[in-house]
Amino acid sequence: MNPGPETPTTPQDVLRTTFGYEHFRGDQAEIIDHVTRGGDAVVLMPTGGGKSLCYQIPAIVREGVGIVISPLIALMQDQVDALEAVGVRAACLNSTLGPEEVRAVEQGLVNNEYDLVYLAPERLVQARTLDLLDRVRIGLFAIDEAHCVAQWGHDFRKDYLGLSVLAGRFPRVPRIALTATATEATHRELTQNLELDGARHFVSSFDRPNIQYRITEKNNARQQLFDLIRTEHDGDAGIVYCLSRKRVEQTATWLRKQGVDAVAYHAGLSESERAEGQRRFLREDGVVVVATIAFGMGIDKPDVRFVAHLDLPKSIEGYYQETGRAGRDGLPATAWLAYGLQDVVQLRRMIDDSEGSEDFRWIQRRHLDAMLALCETTDCRRVQILRYFGQEIEPCGNCDTCLNPPASWDATVPVQKLLSAIVRLDRERGQRFGAGQIIDILRGKENDRSTQYRHDELTVWGIGADMSEVSWRAVVRQILARGIISTTGEFGALVLTPAAGPILRGEETLMLRSAPDRPVTKKSRGRKASGASLASAELDDAHKAVFDSLRTWRTGQAKAQQVPAYVVFPDATLIEIARLAPSSLAELGAVSGIGEKKLEHYGEAVLSVVREA
Template sequence: MSSSSTDPYADVVWDDAVAPPDEWAPPEDGWMPPPDESSSPRRASGRVVPGADPVAVLREVYGYAAFRGDQAAIIDQVVGGGDAVVLMPTGGGKSVTYQVPALVREGTGLVVSPLIALMHDQVDALRANGVRAAYLNSTQTPPERADVERAYANGELDMLYVAPERLNLAQTTALLRRGRLSVIAIDEAHCVSQWGHDFRPDYLALGDLDERFPGVPRMALTATATRATHRELTERLRLPDAKHYVASFDRPNIQYRIEPKVEPRKQLVQFIRSQHEGSAGIVYALSRKSVDQTAEYLRGQGIDALAYHAGLDASVRARHQSRFLREDGVVMVATIAFGMGIDKPDVRFVAHIDMPKSVEGYYQETGRAGRDGEPSVAWMAYGLGDVVQQRRLIDASPGDRTFKMRLGQHLDAMLALCETVGCRRQNLLGYFGETSEPCGNCDTCLQAPETWDGLVPAQKLLSTIVRLQRERGQAYGAGHLVDILRGANTERIVRFGHERLATYGIGADLSDQDWRSVIRQLLARGILVATGEYGTLALGDAAAGVLRGETDVPLRRDVLGRGGSRSSDRARKAAASEALDPADRDLFEALRSWRGGVAREAGVPAYVVFNDATLRALAEHRPASVDALDGISGIGAKKREAYGEAVLEVIAAAG
């Protein structure tokens, strides 16, 4: 990897040995060779010795044997005092690249994090591993903040998390100057870019961190960035000399599925029921009203669903988020306000009942599934209304022509992903500048879409729009145009005399749903455009060639339920316990039950205690002594001390 002050991608080589979705994935059988006791990086006090070997820190603190992909190179760069820009997929191992340098270098690592939920989750996980971590945010009382500030000033913290808004306060800068910083990590760095999908103005002020804290290595990290976003965040954060590390954006454990929207809530229920019983999932909708109604509908169907959006009381949001993080089988229905920084590793599916505004947003949201590396699904129901609504929102947005063009580019890329007849993963990765072969694990690969010649239907539709505009000066939305083409006898058609149009009834050979599919795909290609407040349809720039018969119009034939049957999905998406030999499943479930009790008592998510991969390794290898726990991936010194005896008791009781 190398750097460039003008184009961060110019010299970057994509990392083919990217870390798997689990941040520190264990060997396939979950076992590691025992550590060399002479290389322990901790003092007798339990604190990591500055200057310790990063691999020894990884082993002792986190319980993992080796770094994956570019993690070691990034850590070497930062430990040596250099800056770094890191692009890795969600769950790809970003946090270890700044946590380990913070432990190895003298001082306290500062992490700029956009969400309180992310701070809390990461601090809980770090403390469980024996790391002295804390945060400063609005959830704390003044005495609690004072205690954290005192601990930082006294050099008693390894990691400190703050939001960009707090970091930009003069008193925060004054506090940080009272201590010593080892590294500054700017997480979710795409928020600094107006090309990105989560722009936050307070990130713009972070460009002067090199002046406020000279000599402290800085890192910008994100799970999603196009070349434009990557370039802009590098410039705005003033990282001209940083080395750039771009991992593959591929999440091979996620199956991408998109189907036409007919009755989205019923389709959603069918999809959720096709998943393994007890699966946790996130359902995204664009509006608060839709979130509330969908959550209520799912509960009426016997699904444990909760709502989350900014219109709910803060205490309700906190309670719902806590249940989602700590309990199994909860489905969170949310706007995009929920999810950024959520570390729950065992989300088995992410569903969209409305089309996202951009591919970057879609990738970020779907990336919250399967962070543990287990098979997961990204499902979406997409329809004509989504296209019309998004076009209308762009037209009504308060921005100049350049801004609206940028929004249009984002939408066009999202439409291309939805309408592709090729591999969805290829399309998705191509958006981020990465080439790949067909994945064999998305809906279009598993069942190749059928295409048909849509030239004549397109000409019929376009002719109808032209006649209405030229002969009568009228413009209508999709529903009325379809009624004209199908020869419907509606009150509106009779009132306006549209049954006398030459195109009335010439499209009766197609169903209402077929016509909506035609219109949706023509909108996606720019042959049609949606205009005005009510989304009326007009001819796009590409319409003339279609009317003259000079432009081919191949269309995909919509098929509901594409991507596999319920039974095949269940077989493919086996639970962690079902991946074990039958003799080990009971022990896995016993360990899982024990973990749940410990997590509830400690008030932390279950994965903070141990993740499923560690429980699976314990069930398979059945260690009989505390020393034997050293061979289990995911059990570091702190967790061995805290839980070792209890784990051995569970294993012994299982026989």
């Protein structure tokens, strides 16, 4: 589509006629204008903020092909399908292609037959590929998921370091690096490693106001998850993250037994099994994928209505990126996390046992500490998340701590009791125990170990009997999060840190958030359990019937073409069609997200569905 006699030649023309939108959002217009004119750019923009258009439109408008570097080979074909569906000439060059297909794409590159071509970083830096690109007219380089070049970030990919070659080998080709996940330190590092010091930097707000953040204490986490799905997201697409492959398998199996259409995804599955699970999630409505963090980067499915974590994420960066896969269409979505004391102990042990330098482990501990602080905050979750990325906002009114502000209490005396128990075990007995045994000592609860080690003779035996085990675990979890105690050894024995001294001496008062002894079921605040219910909540019954008919039609189209449903039309576009009920092609063409090619290809069929519904 690079400019020809009948090709739109301005970014605004491409936005309207190709992608079907009338207006740019946020910084899009300024970024696109800068890159189209040949400038380098570093773009930090939240998932769902429209990053892709920031390189797609300049690639279409500029002479030559746009080379997009992406770490996700498995998703490249879906990205190509989505572009071809709106009339953009696109291809990918990766290890899934056979020799004949590779040669065809390479020849197409040389002949300037493409607007965009997707490459993995490991392929791009090969001598053969660089030699090929020397013979190609290149319009721009787009480096997607650019945070992968930051060695101290949460998702470092070694192959990304080789991308610095682009600056020296193709000095006249503009480069745009994009990511949705970067702290100020990661931002600086990716700029340096990609040699983009002279680039313009565009930093959008990381806020995703349509996502409701909720964090709860674990109490039969699988049942808590199922209650969330059943009451708020029945029939919706969602992602459930677990820390281990075993937990992924167990959770997916259990959800299927409860009637949820769930598939498992982790690195231990065969390539064909992972591909089939991903295919179903992307191309069918209402599929829930249960996965390790190996799943999700680059997923462009706009109608994911919830992302749930059954285990504590290792960092706010990872958590933000994973939750950002919900609600890319801008419609309401839920980010739900259940975590407990054992999560904290397990992750700290994983860090302590990990390979790498002490500096690396120090960084990992800081990441975990920030994640724990988010979980235990009594303030707005969104304020804390954005502050981590260097941005300040007012409380959002759309997270659990805003909607149901937690109570706090003076926990100084109970914490002193707990710290004293740890001190006495260590100094008087030379013993160190995990949270479970410490709590049993405080509550005066006998067990095999207390009998074996005569813990009932300690002066701290039973001094915390007035508090339940649930309350004590909440105390331990919170003072771990605050760095007052830490864990050590294979079994997560509790030890004091220097921060414990002032509390033991009575020099500091400690306020903690209250933890109910019984789990409190959060009301869904009127959310109705129905497929795509959050998406279509504003439609009346008549318009919902049209929406449901359009989704059924879309499913048939997607299956026939073997593409994800959103490649035909995303939910947001179907909702707008259902609301407006167009009766002519002209009226349908005014709907946001319907460009000329889709209007020509699907217009009459869509109008027929609307009339019949």
